[in-house]
Amino acid sequence: MGSFCSRESDNFDQPGRVVGAAPSNQNDPAPRASVPSKTNWKSSPGRTLGASTSGPGEAGADEARANAAIAAQKRAESASAANKGKLGSKLAAQKAQTQTQALNEASRTERAARDADEGEAARRWD
Template sequence: MGNICSRSSNQGDPFNQPGRVVGTSSGGTAAPRAPLPAKTNWKATPGRTLGESTADGSTGGTDEARANAAIAAQKRAESASANKGKLGSKLAAQKAQTQAQTLDQVSRTERAARDVDGVEAARRWE
């Protein structure tokens, strides 16, 4: 009954076949490989490690790049503080308030809301 679903054209279990030694070819043709370059000159110039100075003693512009980055960051910070706009100005004013000033402002707002409610109740004859 087990052979009903099986056909003779199905391949058998790959572990039932004889194996091969690791590192040997599988007997078929190997996968195509890209050709190696004709002249390898990578040994002639070993290159530089990071932070290594050049022959004239300079560090290859890393200090100059760092200084340029610092100047650019300073300019961005100055332009951001100069162009706050309406919301930025309001936020700066709010941050500058003391706790007493903030509480006084909240109190005035609440009193104004109560006055509006009182006027509304008087208009309705309550």
């Protein structure tokens, strides 16, 4: 049985070489990347991480970033102030409750659930 994906030519059709012998130049050598020219990396002092530079176009980038942050802050404030909706208003009411008020409300709902369970048990004649 042969593999239907294999090629017609076999790897053993060509003459081989002895282990440890230098490869023959029968095939073209693999393409190689060009070696970069030597550069003097010491010529530029570099810059400190996070430091602002005053290069062309970079000062405007800092200003644009600050303006975008201010605009985002304004959008967040306006979105939280208006259009809360039903869930937003419920969440605001929960946040406004004190701990005592929250515990009292939880207690009331628990008692109501127990009363409902007792009523159901009474209807079943348990």
